[in-house]
Amino acid sequence: MPGRAAYAHRPPNVRGAIIAAPREPLPFDPVEEARRHWIDHGWQDAADGMAMVTSITRVQQILQARIDEVLRPLELTFARYELLMLLSFSREGRLPLSVIGARLQVHPASVTNAVDRLEAQGFVERQAHPTDRRTRLAAITDPGRKVALDGTDRLNEQVFRRIPLSDEQLQSLHRVLCTVRHDAGDF
Amino acid sequence: MPGRAAYAHRPPNVRGAIIAAPREPLPFDPVEEARRHWIDHGWQDAADGMAMVTSITRVQQILQARIDEVLRPLELTFARYELLMLLSFSREGRLPLSVIGARLQVHPASVTNAVDRLEAQGFVERQAHPTDRRTRLAAITDPGRKVALDGTDRLNEQVFRRIPLSDEQLQSLHRVLCTVRHDAGDF
DNA sequence: TTCGAACGATTTGATGTCATACTTTCGGGT
DNA sequence: ACCCGAAAGTATGACATCAAATCGTTCGAA
Numbered sequence: 001m002p003g004r005a006a007y008a009h010r011p012p013n014v015r016g017a018i019i020a021a022p023r024e025p026l027p028f029d030p031v032e033e034a035r036r037h038w039i040d041h042g043w044q045d046a047a048d049g050m051a052m053v054t055s056i057t058r059v060q061q062i063l064q065a066r067i068d069e070v071l072r073p074l075e076l077t078f079a080r081y082e083l084l085m086l087l088s089f090s091r092e093g094r095l096p097l098s099v100i101g102a103r104l105q106v107h108p109a110s111v112t113n114a115v116d117r118l119e120a121q122g123f124v125e126r127q128a129h130p131t132d133r134r135t136r137l138a139a140i141t142d143p144g145r146k147v148a149l150d151g152t153d154r155l156n157e158q159v160f161r162r163i164p165l166s167d168e169q170l171q172s173l174h175r176v177l178c179t180v181r182h183d184a185g186d187f
Numbered sequence: 188m189p190g191r192a193a194y195a196h197r198p199p200n201v202r203g204a205i206i207a208a209p210r211e212p213l214p215f216d217p218v219e220e221a222r223r224h225w226i227d228h229g230w231q232d233a234a235d236g237m238a239m240v241t242s243i244t245r246v247q248q249i250l251q252a253r254i255d256e257v258l259r260p261l262e263l264t265f266a267r268y269e270l271l272m273l274l275s276f277s278r279e280g281r282l283p284l285s286v287i288g289a290r291l292q293v294h295p296a297s298v299t300n301a302v303d304r305l306e307a308q309g310f311v312e313r314q315a316h317p318t319d320r321r322t323r324l325a326a327i328t329d330p331g332r333k334v335a336l337d338g339t340d341r342l343n344e345q346v347f348r349r350i351p352l353s354d355e356q357l358q359s360l361h362r363v364l365c366t367v368r369h370d371a372g373d374f
Numbered sequence: 375t376t377c378g379a380a381c382g383a384t385t386t387g388a389t390g391t392c393a394t395a396c397t398t399t400c401g402g403g404t
Numbered sequence: 405a406c407c408c409g410a411a412a413g414t415a416t417g418a419c420a421t422c423a424a425a426t427c428g429t430t431c432g433a434a
Contacts, residue, residue: 026374029365030290037276043339048357049347053250055364057265060247061292062371063240068392079420089224098382103217105248107422112384114420134382134429152230160236164370165363170235173363176356177242178216183351184249187213255422266390285412294392299414301390321399321412 031055063159070158074151075121079106080114081155084123084148087140094127094139105186123147218242250346257345261338262308266293268342270301271310271335274327281314281326292373310334 038047118124123144129135225234305311310331316322
C-alpha cells in the first residue's frame with residue numbers, strides 16, 4: 001500500500017489528501033533538526049531566521065508542486081497562468097512586457113520566454129505599442145481567457161480553498177509575510 | 188538617483204537594506220490587488236488561500252535572490268549549500284544520494300545534478316556503498332567543509348540574522364508553516 | 375540638432391527542477 | 405534456486421529563472 005508516493009519510482013500520486021505530498025514523509029521535522037544543529041554550533045541568534053527561511057522554502061515547494069500538478073492538464077505552468085491572469089485583469093487585456101515583469105517581479109528574459117510559449121499555444125499574441133516602438137504588448141486571446149478561467153476554477157477548488165489553516169492563521173500569516181515583502185521593497 | 192535597482196539594466200545592487208530588493212518597488216501591494224480581483228469575481232472563499240499562496244511565493248523569491256547573491260562569491264547556490272550542510276551534519280560526512288533526496292525533498296535527478304557539480308568543484312566525492320552496489324555515497328571533502336562553513340557565516344550575517352521580524356512574529360510564522368508542512372506530509 | 379545615456383526586448387548561456395525511461399542490483403516469494 | 409518486482413542512480417528532455425551581452429528606440433542635455 002504505497003499510501004503516499006515516494007521519490008524514485010513514485011507510484012501515481014494519491015488523490016484525496018488536502019495537499020498531497022509527492023514524497024514519503026520523514027520521521028522527524030527537518031527544520032527543527034537544522035535549528036538544533038545551528039544552536040549546537042553556537043549560531044543561536046541566526047537559528048530562528050534560518051528556520052524561517054527553510055520553512056518558507058519547503059512550503060513554497062509543496063504549494064508549487066501542487067499547483068503545477070493541477071495546471072498540468074491545461075498545459076500551463078503557474079508562471080504562465082499568473083501572466084494570463086494579469087492580462088485578463090488588465091483594462092484592455094494587454095500590457096507591455098516590461099510592465100508584466102515589474103508586476104510579477106521576474107526577469108525580463110523570463111517574460112520573453114513565457115510570452116513565447118503562450119503565443120505558441122495561442123493564448124497570447126504580441127502587438128506593437130501605439131507610440132513607443134521599443135515596447136511590445138502581450139495581449140490575451142479568447143482561448144487564453146478561457147483557459148485562464150478554467151485554471152482558476154481548478155486552482156480555487158483544489159488548492160486555494162483547501163489550505164489547511166484557520167482564518168486567523170491565514171490572516172496572521174498574511175500580516176507577517178506582508179511585513180517581509182514590504183521591508184524587502186516589494187511595494 | 189537609482190535608490191533601488193530596477194530590472195532591465197539594473198545598476199549594481201544597493202548594499203545597506205536589510206534585504207535588498209533587486210527591483211523597483213510597486214506603488215501598491217500586488218497581492219491585495221489580486222485578492223480584490225478574486226472577490227470581485229465571486230471567489231471570496233478562495234481569496235485568502237490565493238493571497239497566502241501568492242505571498243509565500245513572493246517571499247520565497249525575495250529570500251532566494253538574497254541568498255544566491257550572498258553565496259555567489261563562493262560559487263555556490265542554495266541547493267548545493269544545503270546539500271553540503273546536510274553532509275557536514277551527518278555522522279560520517281557522507282550519505283547515499285537517495286537519503287539526500289529524501290531529506291532535501293528534491294527529485295533524484297536533481298541530486299545527481301547537484302552532486303555532479305559539487306564533485307567537479309572538489310567539494311564532494313562519490314564513494315561506493317560498502318554492501319549495496321546500487322547505492323552511491325556522496326562524501327564531503329575538506330574544501331567542502333571549509334566552503335560550507337564560510338557560506339554559513341555569510342548567510343548568518345547577511346540574511347538569517349536580518350529577517351525583519353520580531354521573535355513573536357518569527358514564532359507565529361514558524362507555527363503556521365509547520366502546520367502546513369505537517370499537513371502536506373512533509374514529516 | 376545632435377549625441378550619448380537610458381530603456382525595452384531579445385538572445386545566449388548557466389543553473390536548477392521535474393518527468394520519463396533505462397540499467398544495474400537487490401531481495402522476497404514460490 | 406530462480407524470477408520478477410522494486411529500488412538506486414543516471415541520462416535525456418522540457419521548462420523556468422537569472423546574468424550578461426546585444427540591438428533598436430527614445431529622450432534629454434549640450
